Amino acid sequence: MTSDWPAGGGWEALPKAAGELEVRLFGRWTVASGAQSAAGLAASLRPDTRLISFDARDLPAWDSVLIEFLCKLESLAEAKKIEVDRSGLPSGAVRLVALARAVPERSGARRDQARIGRVERLGTGTLEFCRAAADLLAFFGEACIALGRLVTRRARLRRSDLAVAIEDCGPRALPVVALIAFLVGLILSFVGAIQLKQFGAAIYVANLVGIAMAREMGAMMTAILMSGRTGAAFAANIGTMQVNDEISALQTLGISPMEFLVLPRIVALALMMPLLAIFANVVGMAGGLLIAVATLDIAPIAYYHQLSGALGLTDWAIGLTKAAIFGVIVAIIGCWRGMRSARSAAAVGDATTSAVVLCIVLIIVVDAIATVICNTLGI
Numbered sequence: 001m002t003s004d005w006p007a008g009g010g011w012e013a014l015p016k017a018a019g020e021l022e023v024r025l026f027g028r029w030t031v032a033s034g035a036q037s038a039a040g041l042a043a044s045l046r047p048d049t050r051l052i053s054f055d056a057r058d059l060p061a062w063d064s065v066l067i068e069f070l071c072k073l074e075s076l077a078e079a080k081k082i083e084v085d086r087s088g089l090p091s092g093a094v095r096l097v098a099l100a101r102a103v104p105e106r107s108g109a110r111r112d113q114a115r116i117g118r119v120e121r122l123g124t125g126t127l128e129f130c131r132a133a134a135d136l137l138a139f140f141g142e143a144c145i146a147l148g149r150l151v152t153r154r155a156r157l158r159r160s161d162l163a164v165a166i167e168d169c170g171p172r173a174l175p176v177v178a179l180i181a182f183l184v185g186l187i188l189s190f191v192g193a194i195q196l197k198q199f200g201a202a203i204y205v206a207n208l209v210g211i212a213m214a215r216e217m218g219a220m221m222t223a224i225l226m227s228g229r230t231g232a233a234f235a236a237n238i239g240t241m242q243v244n245d246e247i248s249a250l251q252t253l254g255i256s257p258m259e260f261l262v263l264p265r266i267v268a269l270a271l272m273m274p275l276l277a278i279f280a281n282v283v284g285m286a287g288g289l290l291i292a293v294a295t296l297d298i299a300p301i302a303y304y305h306q307l308s309g310a311l312g313l314t315d316w317a318i319g320l321t322k323a324a325i326f327g328v329i330v331a332i333i334g335c336w337r338g339m340r341s342a343r344s345a346a347a348v349g350d351a352t353t354s355a356v357v358l359c360i361v362l363i364i365v366v367d368a369i370a371t372v373i374c375n376t377l378g379i
Contacts, residue, residue, distance in 0.1 A: 238338025
């Protein structure tokens with residue numbers, strides 16, 4: 001049986017006496033010649049075949065295509081309990097085939113092509129969600145224990161690490177927070193100006209911008225920015241340490257990764273988020289002032305007096321409380337996804353992506369719950 005290829009590579013099965021089948025290889029077995037198939041050899045294997053040998057005298061060139069062909073052929077022969085004699089192959093091909101056959105295929109390396117039903121997918125997703133929620137709750141408990149040890153001065157925490165985390169979460173985040181807060185203030189003021197101007201209540205644009213920024217937008221937009229900037233960095237840094245076995249080294253030395261790695265990040269972000277929220281509120285209100293002056297002809301002093309009369313300590317307290325909670329959420333989710341990352345580069349990327357998405361979802365959910373609670377209590 002002969003298989004001819006456009007580039008000249010091929011094989012021919014020649015039955016021999018005493019149950020031997022000789023496979024003659026000819027032509028150029030290279031990538032440029034195209035993939036060679038071993039499926040046709042199954043038809044050439046007679047029931048009495050006990051040995052497969054090779055004749056490679058007409059084989060001028062070969063590369064990984066030949067190795068793949070030989071591995072598939074040996075797998076076919078192994079399934080049929082047929083012995084393979086590699087002595088007729090080039091010495092380099094013999095060594096490569098032996099190496100490839102010596103390493104078994106890793107479990108799970110092949111993608112499972114089996115289709116899963118909708119009910120099974122729903123059940124699997126529900127179980128995974130419950131396991132992830134339980135693991136996150138356990139991680140939060142460990143973080144609370146570490147925080148308690150910090151309060152009692154028993155935590156193994158380096159002040160230099162805390163200072164670096166504070167600098168990264170605070171001063172370095174000011175430019176992007178200022179830009180987004182200023183634009184949000186502009187948008188709120190512009191939208192409010194269009195509507196309020198129709199009723200002759202343009203001055204109340206200061207109330208709209210001030211209350212929206214102090215109670216909602218300042219804290220929430222800052223938290224969303226920090227989830228994409230700092231939460232993702234936490235997940236990537238700790239995930240990379242997981243890949244490099246640095247976390248295992250800390251545990252071997254008797255150092256708690258929770259206290260050494262996670263705790264400084266949680267404390268730093270919880271402390272910096274309210275300050276960043278205050279900064280975002282002020283910048284956002286300044287953006288609203290720009291639109292009020294440019295489009296509504298409102299004097300800056302009038303805008304200031306209207307704003308100071310509309311805002312109270314309760315509004316500032318609600319926004320700052322939300323900011324502190326959002327900071328804890330971003331830090332815990334980022335560190336949790338990094339600590340639970342698998343040990344591969346792709347897994348670190350997945351952990352970073354999931355950390356950002358989960359942070360944003362939780363921030364919006366918590367903000368909605370807090371808003372409903374505040375409205376219910378009348379504050």
